[in-house]
Amino acid sequence: MARQNFVNELFDEAASDYDWVSGMMSLGSDQFYRRDALRRAGLQRGMQLLDVASGTGLMIKAAIELGVEPAQVTGVDPSRGMLAQNRERNPVKLLEGRGEALPCADSTFDFVCMGYALRHVEDLRKLFGEFHRVLRPGGRVLILEITRPTSPVALHMMRFYMKKLLPGISWWRRRNRSTAKLMQYYWATIAECVPPSVIISALEASGFKNVQRTTTGAVLSEYVAQR
Ligand SMILES: C[S@@+](CC[C@H](N)C(=O)[O-])C[C@H]1O[C@@H](n2cnc3c(N)ncnc32)[C@H](O)[C@@H]1O
Secondary structure (H helix, E strand, O other): OHHHHHHHHHHHHHHHHHHHHHHHHOOOOHHHHHHHHHHHOOOOOOOOEEEEOOOOOHHHHHHHHOOOOHHHEEEEEOOHHHHHHHHHHOOOEEEEOEOOEOOOOOOOEEEEEEEOOHHHOOOHHHHHHHHHHHEEEEEEEEEEEEOOOOOHHHHHHHHHHHHHHHHHHHHHHHOOHHHHHHHHHHHHHHHOOOOHHHHHHHHHHOOOEEEEEEEEOOOEEEEEEEO
16 A cells, blocks of 8 residues: 555646656657557447546547547546546546456446556456456456567667656656656666566456457557456
């Protein structure tokens, strides 16, 4: 809980800058990628969608752009600051909560997504057990995550960009100490992130079928699975 409180405080304080950070980290490609990943994972109009770690609502925005009805979307996040930004953007049901203890009924959703938040969760089995519980039989899960690059050159470049350059630019542009702190924490969580094989095994052990990982560039991983 101490770690969770620390993470909540970080996101509460940096919430108003989060969309800017997301754009800077992806060199402006983040919304196209979210939309494309949701579409490729099979999200369709008419589905009941749960967005876990919903943050400022960028995954939900992408889902609505794909034709999903706002009335069929629920978002969950533990940071009140992030949820406040989300509420301004998306006319959907938003709940305060953690992925490891979802405030949702069993077998409610056709699709569960989680963008860039796996590294904030301590217990993957608990998290994936919750995804399994709230999904209907046949329902799908999509997890987007940044993976530590395997090439030493790519790792070095990413470390420089995220640990030195971006916090510097963000301080110069935004003058928000919390945003610079959030970026440094980002780097720490990426550098020490759980390896893809552990994520795949935890999904399978939680009862998911057809678990697949695809990668884009050296650092973006998508995990798709079916209940
Ligand atoms: C990097 S942001 C991602 C937001 C959004 N999914 C996106 O694609 O932009 C990470 C989010 O995870 C949330 N978070 C942190 N710990 C969490 C947990 N245990 N369960 C669910 N969400 C959590 C944070 O509050 C934050 O909003």
